[in-house]
Amino acid sequence: MTILLSDPRVRAVPVAETGEPLVHLDGDLSPFGALVRASLADRLRAADAALPRGIRLRVIEGYRPLEIQRAIVASYAARVRRHHPHAVAEELEVLTSRFVSPVEVAPHVAGAAVDLTLVDVCGDQLDLGTPIDATPEDSDGRCYFAADGIGADARAHRELLARVLGEQGLVNYPTEWWHWSYGDRYWALLTGHGHALYGPVSAEVAA
Template sequence: MTILLSDPRVSAVPVLDTGEPLVALPARLGPARALVRAGVAERLLHAATLLPPGVALRVVEGHRPLAGQRAIIERYSAELRALHPHLGEEELRTLTSRFVSPVEVAPHVAGAAVDLTLVDADGHERDLGTAIDATPEQSDGACYFDATGIGEAAAANRALLARTLGAAGFVNYPTEWWHWSYGDRYWALSVGAPAALYGPVDEAAAGAGEAAA
């Protein structure tokens, strides 16, 4: 059974923050030059070396400010409320967490998560079954990593993503094929770590360096 980010077991994981700074990813991991914790950057750079020739990672988002997280929650919750007007607050929170995490445990806010895809040698995105950030409603559930009926090419590309990022220590959020994290509370729960390595971090307060090229 899929554990969602709204699950109390996630928020129960303690955080022993390493204090690692946010760093900007090199352009070869995507023009967004997303900010992530230094340890996450090192693992992404390692993952990139594990891909076959002609295939590369493209990171489209990393650290997300708290205000941005709240805005996504509010927008998506409103969409769900319109579709399901009789939902209770806890049911709404659970459904919302399939697509966006509660702020207190959000991997992106901790600088621990990336949204990414695969591209070919010409920079064209490979077939992963849906667009990044396709909601469960928009994609009819095809955004789930283990969704069926997405086609052989998409399934093969998802498997490649899993092998590569899994070998670098990342875990996937099963409702979003593009979301991978390391060091956050969800990661800790998934791998059995005693504590998360990264808690919420403020971009302005932390500053941002440069990851190794």
């Protein structure tokens, strides 16, 4: 059964903040210089190095400021409300959390998560079944990591992501094939770690 970020068990995970800084990823890994915690950056570099020749990771987004997370939640919640006009507040929160995390547990706000894909030697994105940020509504659920209805190449590429990132200790949010995290509350819950390593952080601590 999929554990969503709105699950009370995620909120219940304590945070023992390490104070680890945010760092910019190298341009060959993230052309936009995404910010992530230093240990996550190391793990992403190692995962990238483990890929077959001619394939690279491409990190699209890392750290996300609190106010941007709030705006994304509000925007998508309004969309969900239009699709499910009779849903009560608790149902709306669950439906919204399939695609965007509640602010208080959001891995991106902690600098602990990345949205990423795979690219070829020309920098063109490989087939992973849907674009990054395809909503469950837009993709008919194919954004889920284990979804049916994607081609053999997309499946193989998702499994390759899972192998190299899993070997570095990252966990996937199963409703979004592109979302992987390390050190946040969701990661702690899934791995059985006693506490999260990272809580919400300000970009002002970037190295």
